[in-house]
Amino acid sequence: MRPLLAALALAAALGACDSGGDDPDRPAPAPVRIDAQLVRSHLRALERIADRSGGDRAAGTVGYRRAARYVAGVLRGAGWTVRLRPFAYPWWSERSSSVRLDPGGALRHGRDFRPILFSGSGSADGPLRPAGNACSAAELAGVRPGDVVLALPAGCLFRVKAESARAAGASALLLADPARRPSTSTATLTVPGLGLPVVIVRRDLADRLAAGTRVRLSVRAATGRRRDVNVVGQSAGRGSAVVMAGGHLDSVPAGPGINDNGSGVAALLATAQGIGPRAPGAPVRLGFWGVEEFGIYGSRAYVGSLPAGERRLIRSYLNLDMVGSPNPVVTVYGKRASRLGRLLRRRVHPAGDTSGASDHVPFAEAGVPVGGVFTGATDRGPGGRPRDPCYHLACDRLSNVNVPLLTRLARATEATLVALSRQAK
């Protein structure tokens, strides 16, 4: 099937594109009170879907499609209108790769190195040239054509490091791993087509590499375009303005993703059920985004697909990504002074502020006031232990989620959206 037809077939398999609370023959469902049982039921459903679907709900998998169907069903059950919005995204898959050092020998694939998402295909044979963060021309001044550049993970986007190394004539780029374990990082160049082979190397190994070490490296990967679907639900309400919230529905391929981001999905579904078919003021719209983990594609495609006039009607966007961490530190992001920022902080009682890249970024870039909640990933929390020790791992299951905290944050989300709905003009 051609991609567009495949997407239409996908949308058909997931149910009608437009349906919800407008059926006059069906009694409107009553709003429910958000409690731990309700929140846990959504987490359990997402875990079951992953378990029945090869262990995950990653972009392009049957697990993702089943999760999208589940979300659409819950929203319709709450009396909401549901739209499935297909979108295209660049796809990349490793075929084979190798790295050999002289001196040092072959590196072990997966343990010592792995190609970054969207690495170019190709091979290199040259001396290693450490170049700091490889963000500026000054850092790359010593690079000669054919060198294999070694870069630290800080200072700028990985894509910028790759572009800088390529511009300096490098034949490949080795990136020191930002994480302690290569398998837990989802580092990405975010776009295909840079052409340069780029490989992530285990941090302690990269730290010991000497300038001039001969590096022989090969990466073979396939690329293309695929289609996936966002699920967008909306309550009834008054006027043309809307208040929005959302979070990503896809997991990483390594696990079921129940804190990341089943927690946000569960809180949003409970919020829809808590608000019921009709918001008190402006309609509330919730987005369940695809392909966040490979580079924030679903929400970006959604924002990009809206005509400017429709985009201006979105009064605010609240993002939930990882809101039930087991050893949590509750933080919020977005401007403090905005209406959303004030209402959110008043209800969430955060321990501090944070920043980061998730599905709020495309909304912020489009001029929509954004905010969000985050309870922590690999960073240290109480007792010096990681806030989420199962981040991007197979153990990110229901047992990894702090359900009482998630329930509290789901109620805070509902209260914030209801207040915004009342105030929106």
Ligand SMILES: [Zn+2]
């Ligand atoms: Zn996430």
